[in-house]
Structures are given as C-alpha cells and as structure tokens.
Amino acid sequence: MNLEIKEKQSRGISEIISILEALIFVADEPITVKLLAEVLEEDKETVEAAVEELRNEYEQRDGGLQLREIAGGWQISTRTEFHEEIRRFLKTRPSAKLSLAALETLSVIAYKQPATIPEILEIRGVQSASAIKTLLDKRLIIAKGRKETVGRPMQYGTSKDFLLQFGLKDLSELPSIEDFEDLTQGI
Amino acid sequence: MEQIEQLTFNFFTETPHISTESRDEIKLELGKFAGPLDLLLYLIKQEQANIFDIPIARITDEYLKYIRLMKSVDISLAADFIVMAATLIEIKSKMLLPREIYDETEEETEDPREALVRQLLEHQKFKNAAQMLYERVTVEQAVFPRGRIESDENNAETNATVFDLLTVFQKILGRHKEEIQLEIEREEISLSDMLKNLKRRILESKELNLLAFFAEMHTRRELVTAFIAILEIVRTESVKVTQNATFGEIILKKV
Numbered sequence: 360m361n362l363e364i365k366e367k368q369s370r371g372i373s374e375i376i377s378i379l380e381a382l383i384f385v386a387d388e389p390i391t392v393k394l395l396a397e398v399l400e401e402d403k404e405t406v407e408a409a410v411e412e413l414r415n416e417y418e419q420r421d422g423g424l425q426l427r428e429i430a431g432g433w434q435i436s437t438r439t440e441f442h443e444e445i446r447r448f449l450k451t452r453p454s455a456k457l458s459l460a461a462l463e464t465l466s467v468i469a470y471k472q473p474a475t476i477p478e479i480l481e482i483r484g485v486q487s488a489s490a491i492k493t494l495l496d497k498r499l500i501i502a503k504g505r506k507e508t509v510g511r512p513m514q515y516g517t518s519k520d521f522l523l524q525f526g527l528k529d530l531s532e533l534p535s536i537e538d539f540e541d542l543t544q545g546i
Numbered sequence: 547m548e549q550i551e552q553l554t555f556n557f558f559t560e561t562p563h564i565s566t567e568s569r570d571e572i573k574l575e576l577g578k579f580a581g582p583l584d585l586l587l588y589l590i591k592q593e594q595a596n597i598f599d600i601p602i603a604r605i606t607d608e609y610l611k612y613i614r615l616m617k618s619v620d621i622s623l624a625a626d627f628i629v630m631a632a633t634l635i636e637i638k639s640k641m642l643l644p645r646e647i648y649d650e651t652e653e654e655t656e657d658p659r660e661a662l663v664r665q666l667l668e669h670q671k672f673k674n675a676a677q678m679l680y681e682r683v684t685v686e687q688a689v690f691p692r693g694r695i696e697s698d699e700n701n702a703e704t705n706a707t708v709f710d711l712l713t714v715f716q717k718i719l720g721r722h723k724e725e726i727q728l729e730i731e732r733e734e735i736s737l738s739d740m741l742k743n744l745k746r747r748i749l750e751s752k753e754l755n756l757l758a759f760f761a762e763m764h765t766r767r768e769l770v771t772a773f774i775a776i777l778e779i780v781r782t783e784s785v786k787v788t789q790n791a792t793f794g795e796i797i798l799k800k801v
Contacts, residue, residue, distance in 0.1 A: 442688035453687045466675035485581035526686040539674035
C-alpha cells in the first residue's frame with residue numbers, strides 16, 4: 360500500500376506524458392482530459408499541461424503524426440500532407456462528398472441548433488426533407504426532441520460525428536455566422 | 547453516395563418518369579440553381595441590380611420566364627419555386643400601390659421588398675457557411691486516425707437492433723400468456739405516462755435493463771405501450787441501446 364503511494368508520487372511529468380501518449384494511442388475515439396485524469400489518477404491541470412507539452416513534442420518532431428484536440432478529446436492522427444500515400448496503401452478513396460443541398464442544410468442546423476424543418480425552409484427557401492434524411496443517415500445530425508409549437512416539429516442538432524468529420528474541437532470553433540456577412544456585401 | 551429513387555414528373559407535359567436524383571438535388575433539371583433563392587440571386591446579378599433596390603417588376607418577369615423554361619422539375623421543388631413566384635408577384639403589386647394609400651393601410655411603411663432582401667442575405671450567409679463546411683470536410687478527409695481495435699463494444703454483432711428488441715418483447719409476451727386469463731378490468735396507462743415513467747427510470751439509474759422493465763408490466767396492453775415508449779425514447783432522446791454479449795440482456799443507457 361505504502362509502496363504504491365510512493366510510486367505514484369514519484370511519477371515525474373515526463374512519465375505522465377509517456378503514459379498519456381500510450382492512452383491516446385489506444386483510445387478508439389478522442390479521449391477527454393477528464394478521462395485521462397481519471398485513469399492516471401492525476402488532477403486535470405497536470406494532465407492538461409502534460410498533454411499540451413506532448414502536443415509541442417509532436418509539433419517539434421514534425422513527423423507523420425499529429426496530436427490534436429477534436430470533438431472534445433485528444434486524438435493521434437496522420438498529418439494531412441501524406442494523404443495520397445496513405446490512400447495508396449489503404450486502397451481507399453475519399454468518401455462521397457455531401458451534396459450542396461445537404462451541406463447548406465447542415466450549415467443551417469449547425470448554426471441554428473436546435474433547428475426545425477420550417478426554420479430550415481425559411482432560410483433555404485426549399486423543402487429540405489431528403490437532405491435531412493441524408494444527414495440523419497450519415498449520423499451528422501440527431502433528433503433533439505420536439506419543439507412545443509404549432510405542429511410540434513422535430514428539432515435537429517449536430518452530433519459528435521459532425522465534430523469528428525469536420526475536424527472541430529467543439530461547436531464554438533465554428534467561425535461566427537456574422538463573419539460570412541462581409542462576403543455577401545459584394546453582391 | 548446513396549441515392550433515393552423517386553418519382554418526378556415533367557412540369558408541363560406531365561409525363562411521369564423515374565429520376566434517381568434525390569429530392570433536394572436538381573442539378574439535372576436546373577443546372578446550378580438549388581432553389582428559388584438561388585435563382586433569384588442569379589437573376590439579380592444577371593441584371594446587375596442592387597440587392598437593396600431590386601427592380602422587382604423586371605426581376606419578377608425574368609423569374610417567371612425561367613420557371614416556364616424549366617423542362618421538368620421535382621414536384622416538391624416546383625412548389626417552392628411557385629411559392630417564390632407568388633411572393634414576387636405580391637411584392638410587385640404592393641409596389642404598384644400609390645405610397646400614400648399604402649401608408650394609411652399599413653402602420654409601418656416598410657418597403658415591401660425588405661423581407662425578401664433579408665431572406666436573400668440570410669440565405670447567402672448560410673451558403674458561405676456551407677462552403678466553409680465543404681472546405682473543412684475536404685481537409686479532414688486527408689486525416690486518418692488509428693484503425694479500430696476490435697472489442698465487444700464496437701463489434702456489430704453485439705450491438706442491439708430493433709430485432710433484438712422484438713425478440714425480448716416476444717419472450718416477455720410468451721411469459722405473460724397464461725397469467726392474463728384472469729384479467730377483469732384493465733387499468734390503462736397512456737403512452738405519455740409510460741414515456742415519463744421510462745424517462746424518470748433512466749435518469750434515476752443512468753441505465754435500465756429492458757428485461758426487468760418489461761417484467762413489471764401486467765397486461766399485454768401495458769407491454770405494447772412500454773415497447774412503443776422504448777422505441778420513441780431511443781428515437782427522440784439521448785438514449786443508447788446496448789448489449790454486452792451476443793444474445794445478452796439489452797440495456798438502455800443515457801448517453
């Protein structure tokens with residue numbers, strides 16, 4: 360018992376960083392600081408500092424991998440530069456792109472969530488039922504219960520998969536919708 | 547990408563034909579116009595008009611001309627285009643009214659075009675946001691995380707499906723067959739009560755064993771209501787259905 364406690368106390372920052380790297384490597388999904396802290400039995404601040412240090416190490420090494428924060432957790436992945444070689448090895452093609460209609464609908468839901476079909480129609484000027492179905496099938500959006508208004512329309516919001524597929528740390532990382540206003544002035 | 551087969555029909559000759567394009571995509575029929583707002587914006591640019599001072603009569607004529615030119619259009623989209631045509635004509639007629647009369651009838655002397663301009667600008671903002679999303683997803687597709695390690699959790703075989711739910715349900719029904727013979731009066735529990743009950747149970751204990759939940763039901767009717775409530779809660783709430791092993795017990799979990 361005593362020995363165990365001693366061992367834990369003597370764990371230096373470099374050892375913590377090594378364990379973190381191992382954990383992030385085996386995790387199937389981006390792993391949160393909270394979970395890392397629980398497994399390591401260290402406090403959150405220590406883990407945050409350590410993971411930041413680890414990120415610096417990855418950046419300085421400038422290798423094939425990157426450590427980044429995505430969908431609320433940390434993940435080790437390849438760097439974008441090497442996608443051609445990776446695809447050649449994996450023999451995969453980029454998955455089909457979303458249609459313009461689906462992307463437009465997704466952008467309305469991302470910014471207005473929870474958003475209902477009538478609200479989406481208002482902005483897009485088009486019925487978006489099949490775009491919504493596509494987005495639901497691809498698990499980019501999820502139903503968020505019904506809105507207590509006329510017709511009780513279903514409300515939709517973006518999912519964790521949305522953050523993952525669009526490389527976002529969280530929703531606040533999306534640029535403000537008002538930033539897109541400047542672009543419209545040129546019409 | 548999956549495409550939904552559906553019926554579209556020729557707008558004018560009304561000869562039905564099957565198109566494999568999905569409902570929101572009309573590239574085949576309409577070129578680059580995804581919807582009425584896009585067409586309108588295109589026409590405004592074409593006329594080199596100021597978006598804040600749309601020459602409504604000219605644009606309406608142009609718009610109607612385009613609508614007539616559309617060879618075939620998906621029926622649900624056609625409706626959206628026609629709604630816009632009606633809006634344009636309404637604005638046009640309001641603009642024709644002498645301003646004084648118009649002032650008296652309406653409390654605010656808002657330019658009849660204002661709502662439309664606001665909608666056009668709002669739409670444009672989200673089109674730009676969609677462009678940003680497109681760029682993000684393109685970059686993200688060049689990033690690869692480590693491949694999946696197979697575990698019980700991500701093994702499709704142990705992920706419960708609706709059919710697993712049905713099997714559990716049938717098991718319970720079978721168990722109740724003999725017991726219900728003595729039923730005299732039925733107490734009815736409504737679906738919304740059942741939903742409330744189910745929600746409370748999941749919130750209280752974070753997870754709920756379906757077998758145990760079904761076992762609490764007394765009548766066939768209650769069982770059916772419970773089953774529907776479970777389907778509903780999985781559909782509308784952040785609740786996950788999991789199974790620890792193949793043919794194992796099914797657990798509802800709060801996500």
